[in-house]
Amino acid sequence: MLSSIQEAKTKHAERLLELPGVVSVGIGLDPGGRPAILVGLDGPRPETCASLPDSLEGYPLCTQVTGPVEALASGD
Amino acid sequence: MPDSIQCARDVLAGARAELQDRAHVVATGVGLTPGAGGDSSVPCIVCSVAEKLSRAELASRDRVPSMLDGVRVEVVQTGPIRALAARTDRQRPAPGGVSIGHHDISAGTLGCLVRKDGVLFILSNNHVLAASNAAELGDPILQPGPLDGGRLPEDRIASLTDFVPISFLGAPAGGSLVRGGAQLLNRCLGRLGSDLRLRLVREPPSTSLVDAALARPLDDSLVSDEILEIGSVIDIASGELGMEIQKSGRTTGLTRGRIEQVDVTVDVQYGGGRVARFTDQLMAGRMSQGGDSGSAMLDAHARLVGLLFAGSESTTVINRVEHVFTGLGLEI
Numbered sequence: 001m002l003s004s005i006q007e008a009k010t011k012h013a014e015r016l017l018e019l020p021g022v023v024s025v026g027i028g029l030d031p032g033g034r035p036a037i038l039v040g041l042d043g044p045r046p047e048t049c050a051s052l053p054d055s056l057e058g059y060p061l062c063t064q065v066t067g068p069v070e071a072l073a074s075g076d
Numbered sequence: 077m078p079d080s081i082q083c084a085r086d087v088l089a090g091a092r093a094e095l096q097d098r099a100h101v102v103a104t105g106v107g108l109t110p111g112a113g114g115d116s117s118v119p120c121i122v123c124s125v126a127e128k129l130s131r132a133e134l135a136s137r138d139r140v141p142s143m144l145d146g147v148r149v150e151v152v153q154t155g156p157i158r159a160l161a162a163r164t165d166r167q168r169p170a171p172g173g174v175s176i177g178h179h180d181i182s183a184g185t186l187g188c189l190v191r192k193d194g195v196l197f198i199l200s201n202n203h204v205l206a207a208s209n210a211a212e213l214g215d216p217i218l219q220p221g222p223l224d225g226g227r228l229p230e231d232r233i234a235s236l237t238d239f240v241p242i243s244f245l246g247a248p249a250g251g252s253l254v255r256g257g258a259q260l261l262n263r264c265l266g267r268l269g270s271d272l273r274l275r276l277v278r279e280p281p282s283t284s285l286v287d288a289a290l291a292r293p294l295d296d297s298l299v300s301d302e303i304l305e306i307g308s309v310i311d312i313a314s315g316e317l318g319m320e321i322q323k324s325g326r327t328t329g330l331t332r333g334r335i336e337q338v339d340v341t342v343d344v345q346y347g348g349g350r351v352a353r354f355t356d357q358l359m360a361g362r363m364s365q366g367g368d369s370g371s372a373m374l375d376a377h378a379r380l381v382g383l384l385f386a387g388s389e390s391t392t393v394i395n396r397v398e399h400v401f402t403g404l405g406l407e408i
Binding site for chain 2: 072073
């Protein structure tokens with residue numbers, strides 16, 4: 001049985017976050033407007049990108065360079 | 077037309093002092109009023125008033141004439157006119173969207189006001205009001221925040237009342253003792269020549285849902301229900317993919333965006349090498365910078381969707397309002 005995209009994301013999020021440079025895993029839309037698992041990176045990470053599949057449980061997986069995510073108090 | 081504008085200016089120059097003397101008049105100038113045909117405009121004198129009252133409600137000396145020397149006079153209600161205070165200034169009452177902070181931090185944003193058991197509280201982030209878990213309940217909260225010149229005791233606006241602790245990755249949650257014990261035991265086993273080694277089963281890292289805290293104003297009159305450039309929060313709403321959102325923050329003011337990701341798991345840096353993993357977050361594009369932490373995130377209808385707390389060069393990360401309210405024991 002196909003899992004929902006939420007289930008697919010939950011199942012793989014921890015593992016994805018252990019890859020070098022991965023800062024976030026969420027659910028959004030791919031460039032074609034289809035529901036996708038979106039992986040945020042702290043910078044260009046060719047090796048991490050090469051190790052990622054194009055899809056997970058049948059859902060597209062897309063990477064995007066977001067930069068490091070920081071708490072936003074001033075000067076922090 | 078230029079002649080009639082000059083005429084209106086001349087008439088106003090002669091009548092200005094007398095017009096401004098009337099109760100409720102806050103400004104006078106020359107403007108245009110639609111002509112009889114609707115498409116042409118006629119120069120007129122514009123009297124801005126704090127509150128527009130009917131002629132019957134005004135003393136005769138405070139009534140504004142409808143014509144002055146053949147020039148029409150329009151009365152427009154603008155409300156009182158104030159100097160625009162910066163978001164980093166001290167403001168009383170302090171609205172949502174201005175600088176605030178615990179006395180040990182730099183500065184963040186006063187999100188909005190919430191009520192718990194009928195009592196009014198300021199809502200913002202833990203790392204803004206509670207110094208990322210380091211504060212004690214009752215600690216003074218300054219408006220503006222210390223980076224913006226807030227000082228004790230004169231700028232104290234509230235006291236820290238409650239916060240949801242942030243779980244930092246690698247922080248001992250009873251784990252370090254276990255790890256230490258295992259290492260000691262393994263060293264003993266090694267000395268005994270045994271090949272046996274204890275291996276700790278790896279626990280999933282503890283995660284957080286919100287970076288949120290409450291502070292009780294020293295007096296309700298020190299804070300305002302309004303959020304700068306947005307207005308009052310009218311309800312709460314659950315954030316959804318594609319939803320249009322807006323926030324009013326200390327550093328970047330009013331910005332708008334869209335929820336681009338939901339169900340986000342994200343590792344957030346808190347400085348000093350501390351990282352916390354948050355689950356079930358909302359993510360938008362770039363609509364914030366340092367100092368915007370604590371901003372209330374609303375949808376296009378001024379419904380509260382969440383609490384802004386983190387971001388990167390291209391993203392903004394938001395706690396869901398449902399988790400914020402549950403974590404702080406607020407009624408939805």
